[in-house]
Amino acid sequence: MKSVKRLAESAEDSDLYHEFNATLEFDYYNSMMINTADEDGNYVDLGGEFPLEENEHFNKLPVNTQMSNIQVPTNVYNKDPNILNAIYNTEALNDVFISNFQKDPTLTWQYFGSSTGFFRIYPGIKWTPDSNGVVAFDCRNRNWYIQAATSPKDIIIMVDISGSMKGLKMTIAKHTINTILDTLGENDFVNVIAYTDYVRYVEPCFRGTLVQADLDNREVRPLSASWIPKEANGQGSMCNQAIMLITDGAMEDFESVFEEFNWPERRVRVFTYLIGREMTFAQNTKWIACNNKGYYTHISTLADVQENVMEYLHVLSRPMVINHDHDIIWTEAYMDSVVSLPGQSKGLKKPLNIFTLSHGILLGVVGSDIPLMEVMKLAPRYMLGAHGYAFLINNNGYILAHPDLRPLYKDGKKLKPKPNYNSVDLSEVEWEDTDELLRTAMVKGETGTLSLNIRASVDKGKRPLYLTNEYFYTNIDDTPFSFGMALTKGHGKLMFMGNVSVEEGEVSHNYPQSVFLRTYCETDIDPAHRKYSQLQAAIRYLLGKEPDLECDEVLLSQTLFDAVVTAPLEAYWNTLMLNDRVEPGVETAFLGTRSGLMRVVRYAGVETRVFLTPADKDNLFTIDHFPLWYRLAVENSPGKFYYYPVNDKGFPSYPASVLMLRVSLCFLFLAVGLQMSLDWLEKRFWAIAKQVTAGLTFTQTHILCKSTPHCKLFFIFMLLNSNNKSLLASCCLSQIGRFFGEVDGSIMASLLKMGMFKKVSLFDYQAMCKTGHHHASSARPLLSPKLAITHVSKTHLWTSSAHHKKGLAISGVATLCNVCVCVCVCVCVVSSAHKQKKVDALQPCDTAYPGFMYDPSVREANSLIKCGRFVDIELPVFLNICEHNATVKCNRMKSQKVRRRPESCHAYHPKENAKDCGGAAAISLSLSLFSASLLVSLVTEY
Structure with missing residues (x-):
């Protein structure tokens, strides 16, 4: 906060001693012009040489930390006297x-951001225009x-849709509505009323109420809204109140209406926007605004909309300016506008207004x-x-930080921010809190604890887990934020601390296979430290060579301690390798500890095999992340193995190896694992499968599999990983690693019926779905990301005769694995799928989908499953759009959520100059209709 206050004081002091000079000539560094030369090799006007150097602290962008520069929108003249x-x-x-950055390198x-339109940014950067050469960013x-x-504001937008408002006028009116909506935030409330001879709410469901103006609710088509009402302890912001009147003419001034409902306090401001070139009723329109502490503007073209709409903000700022109230505002989370994806940073903005x-x-x-990330470092994940995890929400219950918050989505090959990435409610992530006890307590700023049994998922939602979480939460003073921590039962409350010397640790980690993957020291604060890994x-900090480094002791x-304790295990692995006592299919041995230490031994001949590459972020320790394999091993009983296939090149290539994981006994200290060759695992499996007597010898069956790579007709020998329901071995290479329900829905159904697996319902309220062109509803469809699985399961056609197969004698590697082995005869008839037509762009939606968990207590199958002959027909998959009931939809959208209003409110000041209310104007309106709109705005209980 001190840094922002120093900036405010400096700007106001400079303005106090500055006299406006209409003829001022001043060259400044324009961020779009810098380092740009003309055809003659000379720097262009407002350009010049501006040194830039890549800086890791600023997301590796080229910046100038010794100087700021200026960005000016394309629609603002960069040499206007006011600008200069x-x-x-x-x-x-x-x-x-510069001083702020030196005092606080974080x-x-x-x-x-100037009220004249320019934007001064530090450190200075090169601003890149869009493909058309336009800089649309306007601070x-x-x-x-x-x-x-x-x-905060309560706004009612009234738009004239009479016959005279057709064509270009209506286009301008719609653009004006959108521009007004774009100026509103999650602490503001709004509704839109259209009128001709009668008043009509744009959304009938919200008659007589106001709607929270968050991004989800603003992203609608004008005059066809689908807003979600937010009511709690009284409707609206209960601060600024205004009516926005958009019309092409007012035939009278309605003095009697205002005298009855709004005078003498004039608590409800009226802003009038005259649409079109006609000026017949301009005087009445201006009178309405000037006598109700509003502002009048005339909008004759689309190009006029932006500047004219922004005038109302200057009017609403008057009480704050007159009082010289400096309120530090904490915003919702933002994606950095100057950082390109996918390395886009996410943070908070802390703005402060300044005045003359x-x-x-x-x-x-x-x-x-x-x-x-700097905020969340206060609760290190390893602890x-x-x-366990920490999370942060604001006064509206929207998430600022949470490990399950997914702000980006993949659109083709590009990563893009979701439209509603900063308005995801806590209840949409912690959805097991059905009574919203956690959300309500945190929004109210309370301090306390809460225990919940939850269904979590890992591996991109594919693997469900049942956990018991204990939540701890409190508010953060002088901010609208609340902070929470979730600790899973059995983890996080106790920490095992060892006492070893620096020398012991240094010797113990001195192996080339040791990997340190967490962030132990802040190396990007001081430029001199950025060269260190x-x-x-x-090491330099522990040895006292860099005492100024900020490190987590x-x-x-x-x-x-982990390095000392695990050193003998690495030596043991190496001894096995040197004595040729390692199975030929074992490629890599590894371990990982809670502190982020990994030890890896690559056996001879497999040095080129991919193993946990930096691109595989899910499987690496990071500052806020435990790897997937570690989390999966943790949920196994001590001594129990966990298997899952991994790819060399990622989906959809076939898996090349299998990870075998095991967690340590008693205290959760480390997880150990092996990476085995899938070829080796298959050979061991086929050796076991020779014991099957089903009319064909193993050799014949194996040859049959090899001769039909597309699996038109085959015996399937399937090794099913019970931990994650994926195939580890099969005749069809394309099936390995896939969810078994996709490969054979009928057998999966049998496994479910006999209790070997159980179905778990999971929900995703941050999904992005495709909507077909035929879908005209504005409802958010409930779609399943597992639609393909559902279709496959429904299209298995069983024949009347079933073939009994003997069970496999499980031995060797199959004994080590927690697996199901299934042998079936099947005929696979594959028809070409119907190509889908192009669908609309992805949009936010809510989804429900099934997850499946292995039940280790079921042993009735005794490794024997009866399989029948069936025909599997691949049918065209069409996107299902869920139909909705309008009443149900309206009731759902009216569901109340608790919110906490911002503490500061500056809505009125007796010394305000209401005569500064704009230029000339015009409208056509009914006295009774306008009276109705005022009544809606003035009602205290909505």
């Missing part, structure tokens, strides 16, 4: 930017600027970004156990 004076006036911010972007339109400049000290006019907004930084102590 404001830029010159804020040059003093450069020194404050700071990222610092900036000043004044950004939510952080608007939130800092105004208090002499005239009480809004100068702009200063602010700084706080990376959420919380394999399934985490291991180098940790608890984590370092644990890592040293």
